[in-house]
Amino acid sequence: MxxxxxxxxxxxxxxxxxxxWWPLFHLEKDGGYHIGDYSYPRNESEKFEVCVGAILTQNTTFKNVEKCLALLHQNGICDPSSLLKASSQLVIESIRPSGYFNQKFKKLLIFSEFFISLKQETPSREQLCGLWGIGPETADSILLYAYEVPIxxxxxxxxxxxxxxxxxxxxxxxxxxxxxxxxxxxxxxxxxxxxxxxxxxxxxxxxxxxxxxxxxxxxxxx
DNA sequence: AACCAGGACGTGA
DNA sequence: TCACGTCATGGT
Known part of the structure; x- marks a missing residue:
């Protein structure tokens, strides 16, 4: 028993x-972790960051992902449209520390298109799982931590x-x-x-x- | 030096 | 369905 x-x-x-959880890069305090404060994410930019982090952290430590988020910000490609317009060279070099950079590059592009197409709407679990590179856990992480869906x-x-x-x-x-x-x-x-x-x-x-x-x-x- | 990390996909039984 | 190989960098 x-x-x-x-x-x-x-x-x-x-x-x-x-x-x-989920940590946000631009929150200086506590390395982005907003302990006891469940009011995040507060805007589209923060939602997108959570989604990107969820994809990049697949089978990798979040510590490595943090390096990527820093590089993405540093290179000005932390929003979906900038990310789509950037050279593949720049994106790949930014996400390299999280490993599987070829696959994750493709995943980020597909997800960025999708995120834009949402126009601020909350995606369904079926929509997310239908995207190449988004499996059950990543979909649920995105729903729970970016869109505050109880899953x-x-x-x-x-x-x-x-x-x-x-x-x-x-x-x-x-x-x-x-x-x-x-x-x-x-x-x-x-x-x-x-x-x-x-x-x-x-x-x-x-x-x-x-x-x-x-x-x-x-x-x-x- | 092997093993693991806040997985998903493609393939073959 | 389920098991297995593949993808790749970084820390222990």
């Missing part, structure tokens, strides 16, 4: 504190942690795990934003290296 998804959240929050983000860490906690029987399935959390937690944007960030923080602390969860405080305490 294990505790509920909500109880795990409370424990994670006590352990790590509020995380202030739970599942990632490799989520599966790793909750399988160790005994929440996941059988094989990992994105939509199954996602609907589990959304059924248990109800519809709460701020909760979802904080929860996913806490999962990442917790995974970095206790599930980064094998044996996973060796000293995880959630395992032996109850």
């Amino acid at each position: 294990h505790c509920s998804a909500k109880e795990v959240y409370q424990k994670l929050l006590k352990l790590h504190g509020p995380q202030g 739970f983000v599942v990632d490799a860490y989520t599966q790793r942690i909750f399988s160790h906690l005994g929440f996941v029987q059988g094989s990992f399935n994105y939509s199954r795990l996602q609907s589990y959390f959304m059924d248990q937690l109800g519809s709460d944007v701020e909760l979802f934003q904080e929860y996913h960030a806490l999962i990442v923080a917790h995974a970095k602390s206790f599930y980064a290296r094998k044996p996973y969860g060796a000293s995880c405080p959630l395992l032996n305490k109850y």
Whole structure:
């Protein structure tokens, strides 16, 4: 027997504190993390930055992405139209530190066209997943952190942690795990934003290296 | 020096 | 559906 998804959240929050996701490059304080302030993003520019970050951070540390965001700003190509007009050389050199630069270059161009076509509207999950380069997790990250749509983000860490906690029987399935959390937690944007960030923080602390969860405080305490 | 990072896509069973 | 190779830089 294990505790509920909500109880795990409370424990994670006590352990790590509020995380202030999604970080925004131009916020000087706390490296862009706006801890305890859920009023972001506040404009189209900030939304686009979250989307770009979500694409660039695929299978890469956000630390590397921050280097890219700095270069994109420095090179004046941190908005969709500038990004589309810029030379491929300049864009690729700006996103190189996040790896997979050929693929991510193509992803950014496709997404920029799409972002412009939205005209300030909120995209659907189907629209996002239909774009080449946007899979389930990136789509959900964009919806939750850029557009404040109440959807739970599942990632490799989520599966790793909750399988160790005994929440996941059988094989990992994105939509199954996602609907589990959304059924248990109800519809709460701020909760979802904080929860996913806490999962990442917790995974970095206790599930980064094998044996996973060796000293995880959630395992032996109850 | 192998391993992992805030994944997604293409391919072949 | 599901497993596997590929994409690439940077830190441990």
